[in-house]
Amino acid sequence: xxxxxxxxxxxxxxxxxxxxxxxxxxxxxxxxxxxxxxxxxxxxxxxxxxxxxxxxxxxxxxxxxxxxxxxxxxxxxxxxxxxxxxxxxxxxxxxxxxxxxxxxxxxxxxxxxxxxxxxxxxxxxxxxxxxxxxxxxxxxxxxxxxxxxxxxxxxxxxxxxxxxxxxxxxxxxxxxxxxxxxxxxxxxxxxxxxxxxxxxxxxxxxxxxxxxxxxxxxxxxxxxxxxxxxxxxxxxxxxxxxxxxxxxxxxxxxxxxxxxxxxxxxxxxxxxxxxxxxxxxxxxxxxxxxxxxxxxxxxx
Amino acid sequence: xxxxxxxxxxxxxxxxxxxxxxxxxxxxxxxxxxxxxxxxxxxxxxxxxxxxxxxxxxxxxxxxxxxxxxxxxxxxxxxxxxxxxxxxxxxxxxxxxxxxxxxxxxxxxxxxxxxxxxxxxxxxxxxxxxxxxxxxxxxxxxxxxxxxxxxxxxxxxxxxxxxxxxxxxxxxxxxxxxxxxxxxxxxxxxxxxxxxxxxxxxxxxxxxxxxxxxxxxxxxxxxxxxxxxxxxxxxxxxxxxxxxxxxxxxxxxxxxxxxxxxxxxxxxxxxxxxxxxxxxxxxxxxxxxxxxxxxxxxxxxxxxxxxxxxxxxxxxxxxxxxxxxxxxxxxxxxxxxxxxxxxxxxxxxxxxxxxxxxxxxxxxxxxxxxxxxxxxxxxxxxxxxxxxxxxxxxxxxxxxxxxxxxxxxxxxxxxxxxxxxxxxxx
Numbered sequence: 001x002x003x004x005x006x007x008x009x010x011x012x013x014x015x016x017x018x019x020x021x022x023x024x025x026x027x028x029x030x031x032x033x034x035x036x037x038x039x040x041x042x043x044x045x046x047x048x049x050x051x052x053x054x055x056x057x058x059x060x061x062x063x064x065x066x067x068x069x070x071x072x073x074x075x076x077x078x079x080x081x082x083x084x085x086x087x088x089x090x091x092x093x094x095x096x097x098x099x100x101x102x103x104x105x106x107x108x109x110x111x112x113x114x115x116x117x118x119x120x121x122x123x124x125x126x127x128x129x130x131x132x133x134x135x136x137x138x139x140x141x142x143x144x145x146x147x148x149x150x151x152x153x154x155x156x157x158x159x160x161x162x163x164x165x166x167x168x169x170x171x172x173x174x175x176x177x178x179x180x181x182x183x184x185x186x187x188x189x190x191x192x193x194x195x196x197x198x199x200x201x202x203x204x205x206x207x208x209x210x211x212x213x214x215x216x217x218x219x220x221x222x223x224x225x226x227x228x229x230x231x232x233x234x235x236x237x238x239x240x241x242x243x244x245x246x247x248x249x250x251x252x253x254x255x256x257x258x259x260x261x262x263x264x265x266x267x268x269x270x271x272x273x274x275x276x277x278x279x280x281x282x283x284x285x286x287x288x289x290x291x292x293x294x295x296x297x298x299x300x
Numbered sequence: 301x302x303x304x305x306x307x308x309x310x311x312x313x314x315x316x317x318x319x320x321x322x323x324x325x326x327x328x329x330x331x332x333x334x335x336x337x338x339x340x341x342x343x344x345x346x347x348x349x350x351x352x353x354x355x356x357x358x359x360x361x362x363x364x365x366x367x368x369x370x371x372x373x374x375x376x377x378x379x380x381x382x383x384x385x386x387x388x389x390x391x392x393x394x395x396x397x398x399x400x401x402x403x404x405x406x407x408x409x410x411x412x413x414x415x416x417x418x419x420x421x422x423x424x425x426x427x428x429x430x431x432x433x434x435x436x437x438x439x440x441x442x443x444x445x446x447x448x449x450x451x452x453x454x455x456x457x458x459x460x461x462x463x464x465x466x467x468x469x470x471x472x473x474x475x476x477x478x479x480x481x482x483x484x485x486x487x488x489x490x491x492x493x494x495x496x497x498x499x500x501x502x503x504x505x506x507x508x509x510x511x512x513x514x515x516x517x518x519x520x521x522x523x524x525x526x527x528x529x530x531x532x533x534x535x536x537x538x539x540x541x542x543x544x545x546x547x548x549x550x551x552x553x554x555x556x557x558x559x560x561x562x563x564x565x566x567x568x569x570x571x572x573x574x575x576x577x578x579x580x581x582x583x584x585x586x587x588x589x590x591x592x593x594x595x596x597x598x599x600x601x602x603x604x605x606x607x608x609x610x611x612x613x614x615x616x617x618x619x620x621x622x623x624x625x626x627x628x629x630x631x632x633x634x635x636x637x638x639x640x641x642x643x644x645x646x647x648x649x650x651x652x653x654x655x656x657x658x659x660x661x662x663x664x665x666x667x668x669x670x671x672x673x674x675x676x677x678x679x680x681x682x683x684x685x686x687x688x689x690x691x692x693x694x695x696x697x698x699x700x701x702x703x704x705x706x707x708x709x710x711x712x713x714x715x716x717x718x719x720x721x722x723x724x725x726x
Contacts, residue, residue, distance in 0.1 A: 056710045057428070058455055076722070143586035159524055163587060164572045246573035247566045248726050258725050262421040262531075263717055 051270035061266060069271040077255050077272065084251040085279070087166065088235035091173035092181075095230050096223065098174070099182035103222075104215075107189035118186070125179055133172055133243045137163060140244070164246025172240035177233060181226035188222025189215070224291055232280055252276055367463040370640050374466060376409050380642040383423075383439040385629075386415040388494070390662035399658045403649050409642045417442070419576065420449035427634065431458045436636040440643040443493045446628045447533040447704030448713065450490060451483045453632065455710075459489040460633040466644045467491065469651035477698055478628060478668045482548075482706045490630035491647050494596075494659075495666040497690065497701065498534045498625040501583060501593025501601075505614040511590060513620045514542035518565040527582055527591030528562070530574035530724045532717055533704045534592060535562070537625045544622070547705045555719045562723050574724040584612055593617060595624075595690040596665035607684070608662070617690060623700035629665075654679075661685050666693060 051069055055061035074081070106117045124132060139146060140162045150156045162168050192215055200210045238253030252272060259269035389397050400411050417423045424444070427437045444450045453459050464471065470491050478492040500511050511517075517526050529535040537547040540558040550558070565571050572588055580597045582588045598617035603609025631650075633643045649655060651668070657675030660667040661682050667673075670692065677686035685691050693701075707713040 056714075057452065058710055079726075138585075141585045141587050161524055161572075161587070164524070247569075247571050250725055255725060258721070261425045263721065264421075264425070 047270045047273060050266050051274050053267045055267075057264050066267070069267045070275060073268055073271045073275060077252065080250050080252045080255050081275070081279070083249075084235050084253070084276075085283075087170050087173065087241075087251060088231055088237075091170050091177070091234045092227055092231045094170065094174040095178055095181040096227065099178060099185055099226065100223070103182050103186035103189055107186055107192075118183075121182060122179055129176060130239065130243075133176065133239055136168075136172060136175070137243050140168065163244060164249070166245075166249055168244040169241050169249050169251075172244045173234045173237055176237075176240065177230045180229040180233075184225040184229065185219060185222040188219040188225075192218045220291065224288075227287070228284065232284070235280060236276060367461060370460060371463050371466065371644065372641065374641055376407060376642045376645050377639045378409055378642070379639050380409050380411045380441065380646055381439050381639065382411055382413050382441045382643075382646070383416050384413065384443050385417045388415070388443065388629075388663060389413070390659045399650070399655050402655065402658075403646060407645055407649070409645060411646075417444075420445050424449055424452065428456070428458070431456070431635055434636065436638055437634045439634055440637040440639040441631055441646060442634055443629050443631055444490075445704075446481065446483045446630060446706075448707065450630050450632065451707060453634075454484060454489050458635045460635055460637055460640050461488055462491070462633070462644060462647070466641075467648050467651070469648045473651050473653060473656070473669045473671055475668050475670050481628065482703065484630070490632045491651075492668040493629045493631045493650075494663055495626060495628045495668060497595040497619065497666070497693070497697075498529070498538060498592060498627065499595060499617055499619050500590065501579075501598040501615060501617050502590040503583060503586070503614055504616045506589040510616065510618055511620075512618070513622055514538045517590060517592065518561055518570060520568065520570055522590055523568070523570050524572050525587075525589045526565070526571045527573060527575050527579045527588040528571055528724070529579070529592050530576055532720050533627070534594075534625065535574065535724055536716070536720045537702065537705055538592060538620065541622050541625065541702050542620070546702050547625075548703060552715060552719065555716065559719050559723050566723070566726065574726075583615065584610060594665075596663065599664045599688065599690050603684070619697060619700070623702055624697070625704065626698070626701035627704050660691055664688075664691055666691060 049063050050061065052063055052065050052067065053061040054064045054066045054069075102121070106114055106121075110117050138144060141147070142161045142163070143151070147156065147160065147162065151158060151160070196218075197210060197214055200214045205213065235251075236253050238251055238257055241249050241251045241254050256269050256272045256276075259265045259272065390399050392398055397413065400413060404410055423442075427439070427442075430437050444453060464487070470487075474491070478495060479487060481487075481490075481492075484490045500514070500516065502511055504510070507522075516522075517528065519526075536555070536558070539562050540547040540550050540555060542561070543554065543558045545554050545558075562571070573582070575582060575591070577597075579588070579591050579593065580601060583591055583593070584601060595617055598615050600608075601610045601612045601615040602617075603611075604613070605611040631643075631647050633640050637643060650659065653669055653671035653675050656667050656669035656672035657680060660669075660672050661676050661680050664685065673686055673692045676682050676691075689697055705716065707716065
């Protein structure tokens, strides 16, 4: 009998070990997976349901598969949709134009001050988003320290203003999302193998050719990540339009906020959120096709 | 870099696609999996159909037995949780409220005073889901504006009815102009905390001839320097009133005509922005020179810093000749409140002329207790407040004033918002 007990014990431990081995990937996924289900999938399904409901606060909202919520939302708010995408695109391009040279300079010329320079770049972002934007509202006000001074020197017409214009909103977005663009580009540039650059120079490549043929292609993954990290939140942003904007500068985020919190039209707001999400996903897929994740793998 | 070197005429085929084209699409095992997913999908669809947002059914009818169930024997519990707007109560130099201290001294009720209400709708958006779940909001007393927000709470049945036998001071001292309002006939659920006017605020350093009407806000000579409100009462009502119609009797076509005036001024760049409470900063720092304004804000802006104001004496407020808009902030008790007796005791407390005077001297909006004027004038000796038509309006001012639009139904409010929301949410 002792014999069979021993085997059984061995069998059990082996089984257990086998179970552990089989379960370990699921256990590892566990926390992240549960987080994703509870905080992403469940709310997403709930929103999908709300976007198809009809009703009001008094009668309650019931799911009636009312797909007209979507068409109504588009016909009423297409102006703000298009504006959000235009503002988001311009802001992303502006951020890219500013970030790339900045990241390049820090990565290649920063030397031993790299960390300090990065820290300086990030320093403003230790202050809350809202406070920073409000500070711009203060700085750019019509009689503020910049415009007021220029006006008193008669360099600007008296009725000139920056606030409450699309320029103010786009600049605000570009400013607020700068690190999301600059950091990934910096990381990509930092990873560029310096010996490759050296090799290009040894082969008599001009400075420009070194940049266009070696450095730029190798930094594309950073640009790709930076554009995604900037564009997606930029299109959905509402704070800059609210604080720095004026008439005819509302973005889709402002409309969604208004529909949820002021008008209590939950279905319209949910439908708008879904349209925004779908539009962004389509845009990103197209973008990934063009700048290609495959191509990126190729470069890396 | 290998793919780069392939001849260009040979298309690159994704290996995954190739596999898909050449191999059996769905294996038996996959088949089971897809069936499972299909079932899950069907389950999801029914889940989607099932998750609605509950309605409330409507206001409870009030009768005597309900009231005695709510207020019991009328003994306060000794605790009051009061949610108010910022800067909306008297405060001494050390930041305490003398009137609240007096309340605690007189009644023994301790007050937990908080100011979570910055705007009606976002605050209601926070408490309505709690009330829909049948839970206590944690507040015994809240202050909510008419013209939608308080009406909504009443219609939803989310307010505790008031027993007038606990409100003798209100019955004796309340301004009759503030009682029995259209949004709460018979004051079943609310009594007024303070009222105010929506009129025109301007910077008299820049604008030498005082504006006289809402039409001045549409004047091209102030291009880019005009502010308006971004809510569905303070912007629309004056705009309708300007066309010569009372906002409460105007027809939807008249709403649209009035909206056209504003839309034109907006698209011509005359209106700089539609503001929430931040209009007062924009006016003070010169971004705008003329704006729709709330009476109390302009009064505070114009007073010297020593007197508790913002120190901009050039800020002036005028009633437009077509009449200002008169609105009311109301005290009410949310449903399921833990300390309703303490709340109604407080409501009664503030309707004493002395207490109303203490508060009027600080808040500078319109006190619902006319007798407070004597207290401010004779006891506090603050003539600036006692003589101000913005705190104690004259009967002529009140005769001209129009009330916020009262919505008879949700459908009417939706139609109204359909006209006005696109004007200021642009």
